[in-house]
Amino acid sequence: MSVTAPSLPAVRRRPGRWLGNPGFVVAAVVLGAILLMAVLAPLVAPFDPYEQVLDRRMLPPGFVDAERASPAHLLGTDNLGRDYLSRLIYGARISLLIGFFTMLVSGVIGTVLGVAAGYFGGRVDAVVSFLVTTRLSLPVVMVALAVVAVVGGSLQVVVLVLGLLLWDRFAVVMRSATMQLRGLDYVLAARAIGSSTPRILLTELLPNLASSLVVVASYEMAQAILLEAALSFLGLGVQPPLPSWGLMVAEAREFMLFEPWMIVLPGIAICVLVLAINLLGDGIRDATAPEGRA
Amino acid sequence: MRQALLDVRRLSVRIPVEAGTLHAVRDASLAIGRGETLCVVGESGCGKSLTSLAIMGLLPPGAVRSAELLSFDGEDLLRAPRSRMRALRGNRMAMIFQEPMTSLNPAWTIGEQLAEPFLHHGKGDRRQARDRAVELLERVGITAAASRLVQYPHELSGGLRQRVMIAMALMCGPELLLADEPTTALDVTIQAEILRLLARLQREMGLALLLVTHDLGVVAAVATRVAVMYAGEVVEEGPAEAVFGAPRHPYTQGLLRCIPIPGETPRGQPLGTIPGSVPSLVGGFESCAFRDRCPHARAACAEPVAERMDAAGHRWRCILEPSG
Numbered sequence A: 001m002s003v004t005a006p007s008l009p010a011v012r013r014r015p016g017r018w019l020g021n022p023g024f025v026v027a028a029v030v031l032g033a034i035l036l037m038a039v040l041a042p043l044v045a046p047f048d049p050y051e052q053v054l055d056r057r058m059l060p061p062g063f064v065d066a067e068r069a070s071p072a073h074l075l076g077t078d079n080l081g082r083d084y085l086s087r088l089i090y091g092a093r094i095s096l097l098i099g100f101f102t103m104l105v106s107g108v109i110g111t112v113l114g115v116a117a118g119y120f121g122g123r124v125d126a127v128v129s130f131l132v133t134t135r136l137s138l139p140v141v142m143v144a145l146a147v148v149a150v151v152g153g154s155l156q157v158v159v160l161v162l163g164l165l166l167w168d169r170f171a172v173v174m175r176s177a178t179m180q181l182r183g184l185d186y187v188l189a190a191r192a193i194g195s196s197t198p199r200i201l202l203t204e205l206l207p208n209l210a211s212s213l214v215v216v217a218s219y220e221m222a223q224a225i226l227l228e229a230a231l232s233f234l235g236l237g238v239q240p241p242l243p244s245w246g247l248m249v250a251e252a253r254e255f256m257l258f259e260p261w262m263i264v265l266p267g268i269a270i271c272v273l274v275l276a277i278n279l280l281g282d283g284i285r286d287a288t289a290p291e292g293r294a
Numbered sequence B: 001m002r003q004a005l006l007d008v009r010r011l012s013v014r015i016p017v018e019a020g021t022l023h024a025v026r027d028a029s030l031a032i033g034r035g036e037t038l039c040v041v042g043e044s045g046c047g048k049s050l051t052s053l054a055i056m057g058l059l060p061p062g063a064v065r066s067a068e069l070l071s072f073d074g075e076d077l078l079r080a081p082r083s084r085m086r087a088l089r090g091n092r093m094a095m096i097f098q099e100p101m102t103s104l105n106p107a108w109t110i111g112e113q114l115a116e117p118f119l120h121h122g123k124g125d126r127r128q129a130r131d132r133a134v135e136l137l138e139r140v141g142i143t144a145a146a147s148r149l150v151q152y153p154h155e156l157s158g159g160l161r162q163r164v165m166i167a168m169a170l171m172c173g174p175e176l177l178l179a180d181e182p183t184t185a186l187d188v189t190i191q192a193e194i195l196r197l198l199a200r201l202q203r204e205m206g207l208a209l210l211l212v213t214h215d216l217g218v219v220a221a222v223a224t225r226v227a228v229m230y231a232g233e234v235v236e237e238g239p240a241e242a243v244f245g246a247p248r249h250p251y252t253q254g255l256l257r258c259i260p261i262p263g264e265t266p267r268g269q270p271l272g273t274i275p276g277s278v279p280s281l282v283g284g285f286e287s288c289a290f291r292d293r294c295p296h297a298r299a300a301c302a303e304p305v306a307e308r309m310d311a312a313g314h315r316w317r318c319i320l321e322p323s324g
Helices: A022-039 A084-120 A122-136 A140-151 A155-165 A168-182 A185-192 A197-233 A245-255 A261-288 B048-056 B082-088 B110-120 B126-139 B158-170 B188-205 B216-222 B240-245 B250-257
Strands: B006-017 B020-032 B037-041 B064-066 B069-072 B093-096 B176-180 B208-212 B225-230 B233-239
Touching (some): A022 A084, A022 A261, A084 A122, A084 A155, A084 A168, A084 A197, A084 A261, A122 A168, A185 A197, A185 B093, A197 A245, A197 A261, B020 B225, B037 B216, B048 B093, B048 B176, B110 B158, B158 B188, B188 B208, B188 B216, B216 B240, B233 B250
Parallel strands (some): B020 B233, B037 B208, B037 B225, B176 B208
Antiparallel strands (some): B006 B020, B006 B064
16 A cells, blocks of 8 residues: 555445445335425325315226226225325325424434433433333333323324334434444544534534434334324324325225225325335445445 | 653553452653653553543543643643643644544545644634645645545545544644554554654654654654653653663563664574563552563562652663662
8 A cells, every 4th residue: 555545436426336226226216206296296186185076986096997987086086075196195295294204303312312322321321221211111002092192183293202202213223323433533533633522423423323324214214104104094193184194094994895995095105105215224224334335 | 850841740540440440550750842752662551542541631431540740831731621621632732543544534524524623723714724734634745635635534545544644633733742553553664654754743843742652663763752661650761862772670671672673683583572461450559560570570679669760860660770
C-alpha cells in the first residue's frame, strides 16, 4: 500500500447492489405504485369512496361475474353501493398513514431509549432493559384492544396506542448496535477533539446506526399496518365510514359465502403492502450490510 | 525546574474490578516542555495508554484518576470543568490513536471529519476549514489532497488514514500532541514513514509531543526525554541520552538488551530477554514491582522504593547504586 491507494468505489456509487436484488426491485416498484396511488387518490379514484348508490349494491368485478358487472366499477361495489376500487385506493392512505406514523412514534421512543442504554450503559441500561422487558410482557393486541375499547377508536388513537406498544424492537436493536459502536476509536477520537456527548450521539453514532434503523423501521411499519387491519376488523380501530382495509374485510365478512371477492380484494391489498414493505427492508439490509462494504 | 507545558505529578489511575482495585497507573510523574518530545516506553499493559488518556480526561467510565498535579500551560486540569476540557481537547491539546482503521467515522467524508474540530472550536468558516484541511493533508504527505476530501474512510489505506488522523489532530494548531502508539496497527514500512512524519511535524510546528511507543529505535531517534514505564510505574525518566547511555533501572537495562544494534550485536547470538512476566496490578503493593524478575533483587527490594534523581534531572526508582 502506498500513499496513492487506488480508490474503491463507494456504496452509493454502485447501483448494482440495489438493482441486483429482484425482491427489492419488485417491492420498490409495488410500494412506489401504492404510495403514488395513495397520494394522488382524489385524482386516481374513479368515484367518491363515500358515495352510496343504493341501486348498485354489491356489483361484482367483471372478472368474477361478467353478466352482473358494471363496466364503470372495475372492482365492483360494496353492500352500500360504494365503488370498491375507490375505497381500496383511499384505504391505502389510511394504512400508509397509520404505518408511517406508528413507526415514527415507536421509532423515536425506541431509538432514544436504545441508544441511551447502549451508550451510557450501567444504570441507564438497567432502566431501559427493565422497560423493554415490561413492554414485552404485555401482549400487544390485548392491550391495544383494551385501550381502544376504553378510549374509543380513531386514527389518532390507533397510531398512539400502537406507537407506544411497538418500540421494543427499536430499543433492543439500537441498544446492541450502539454498544458495538461505542467502543470504536472514532467515538473516542470525537471526544478527543472536544465533542460533547449529544453531539457524538447525533453526528457520530446515528449515521452509523441508520442501516439497521431502516430495517427495523420497515418491519415495524408492516407490523403496524397488520395490527391496524386487525383492530379495524375487530371494530376497534378506524371507524366507518373511513375506508380502512381491515374494516373492509370486516364489512365483507357477512357476505363471504356469496360474494367472496369482497373479502379477498382488501385481503390481497394488505398482503401485498406488507410483503412489499418487508421485502424493501430486507433489500436495504442486504445492500447496506457491513460485510458488503468495501 | 523548567516551566513545563504539561506537568503531571503522581498521577494514578485505578480501575475497580471484581477482585479488587486494578492499579493501572501508580504515581506516574511526567513533564513536557514546549517543543519537546517525550517518549513513553514499556511493554503492553504497563499503563502507557491509560496515562495519555488520563491526561486528556478521556478515561473509560469506571476508571478513577487522581494526581497531585496535572497542569497544562499553568492551568489545573484536575479541577477544570468538563466544558473547559472540551474547549481544550482538539484545540490546544490533540490526540492520535492506535487504530487508524476505526478512528475515522465511516459515515462521513474525510473533508467533513477534518473540518469538524476546526468548526467546532470556532476557528473559522467552512471555506477556511477546507483550505486548512487541504494544506494539512499536503503537509502530512497526502497526494491530491483536494480530491481526498470527498472520499470516505473505507476508500483509504491504513497508512493514509493515520495521516488523515494526524492532519485532523493538527487542524486547530495544538500545542500538545499525544500520540498513543500511532504505528502499532500499520505495516512496518509505513510505521517508519509515519514516525518520521510525526518527528518532522513536531520540529516544524514546535509541538510538545508525547509519543507512546514500544519501538526503542524510534525513541532513540526522536526523543528529547524518555520515560520507561513498568507495571503502572514510571521506573525511569530522564533526558534521552542519559536513559540510553547510562540506564539506571535494571528494567531499562533489560529492555535495551532486547534490541539488536546493527554492527554491535554479534550475528547469531540470542538477544537479551527479561525472564518472568508482569505482576498482577490488582491490589496495591509498595515494594519494587520488578523485583521478581530483576537479576539484582535483594531483601531490601521488598521495602518501598524511593525515587532518586541526579543533577541532570534523570530520575529512577531503584535502590541499586548507579555502578550496579
